Amino acid sequence: MKTKITLLFLLVFFPLLLTAQGVQEVPPPNYIRTVIFNDGSGYSGTPVLRIGEMFNLEFDDIIGDEANYYYTIEHYDYDWTPSQLVKSEYMEGFDNVRITNYTNSFNTLQLYSHYKLTIPNEDTHALKVTGNYMLNIFNQAREIVFSRKFMIYEPLTQVGVQVKRSRDVKFIHTRQVVNFAVNSPDFIIRNPEESIYAVILQNNNLKTGIFNVKPQYHIGSELIYKYDQLTSFWGGNEYLNFDSKDLRAATVKIKFIEARDLYHHFLFSDRIRAFEPYTYNPDINGKFVIRTMQGRDPAIEAGYVWTHFSLQTFDIFEGGEVHLYGEFNNFILDDSTRLIYNMETGAYETARLFKQGYYDYKYVFLRDDGVLDEGFISGNFEETENDYSVLIYYHPPGARYSRIIGMGNASSVNISN
Structure with a gap:
């Protein structure tokens, strides 16, 4: 039976099997708990920040011995392979410094030390370019403890996103399709078929994202993405x-x-x-x-x-x-x-x-x-409420790094045929 x-x-x-390319995040060990990574909104997740915005990382060490932790920040291309930029080109200030903002727990049965890192800070003044980033946390022995990805974008394009029901009758009640258009009236995109890469995230989850989607066609300054199965997610x-x-x-x-x-x-x-x-x-x-x-x-x-x-x-x-x-x-x-x-x-x-x-x-x-x-x-249901984010990467031939030139959002609450 x-x-x-x-x-x-x-x-x-x-x-649906979808995996990101390139470098992967290092998961934290068992003694590192409650990693909160956000843009100050309160919810943890993978931050997608407008250039110039601040972000926070918090975590608990349940050993509670006030251990020393350090951080570094690395820049990556659209496919999560290292970009050609040196640190001074994407960062104002410096990293590889100790996290000094930590406090021990108070009046709890489980003792822990709580650490908080905010960027920008007095050491790392700003991240100067857009793209993919990795925040790495090290211990005093210079061993990596864990790492988390984040992205920074600049609003050079307008990204309109819609959530549709599948056009395939077999999946009309179980999948949600993401259609979108990229409009760039003031930003010239050269050779979009070769230089533009779109990434679609469901509920801010990089592990189930759809990567490197190419434009289906373009009309004037507008790139159109009206795929069905290629840009569809299980509704969950x-x-x-x-x-x-x-x-x-x-x-x-x-x-x-x-x-x-x-x-x-x-x-x-x-x-x-x-x-x-x-x-x-x-x-x-x-x-x-x-x-x-x-x-x-x-x-x-x-x-x-x-x-x-x-x-x-x-x-x-x-x-x-x-x-x-x-x-x-x-x-x-x-x-x-x-x-x-x-x-x-x-x-x-x-x-x-x-x-x-x-x-x-x-x-x-x-x-x-x-x-x-x-x-x-x-189960999978087309009625399920999911949030979708679309990131537009621009990497023209000969460029030394990938830029993120736009982001759009939509909710399946407004799903349509």
């Missing part, structure tokens, strides 16, 4: 969520609480949603927000909680692994996100350490061939 169920899932929800489903802002009080999602060495929150069991009708469930598209009712400053007064998850299935899924998925760890699948099947309860279960706050999450299926299937458990 379980073999038939697995085969049916794989046939109905065949995944709305994220589930929990809120652990109160350590000692259960909520609509938390079934019960146990106080051990740390607090343990046991969530109500979730179910497979792939074959159920779509139900609107407000979410923040996989993101999270740190908050606590036990203190005034969540950065250093929010505690750490073991959160227990349960996915009721009554059967084992063959051919892959079940994982938690969300921005809480930059959409990384590892041992801390994997769920193990419990024969006694008929459910996939796991426990993971989270800092107090509001979190979006969903369950995904990682196949044995390495392909991630987001809709295997949650």
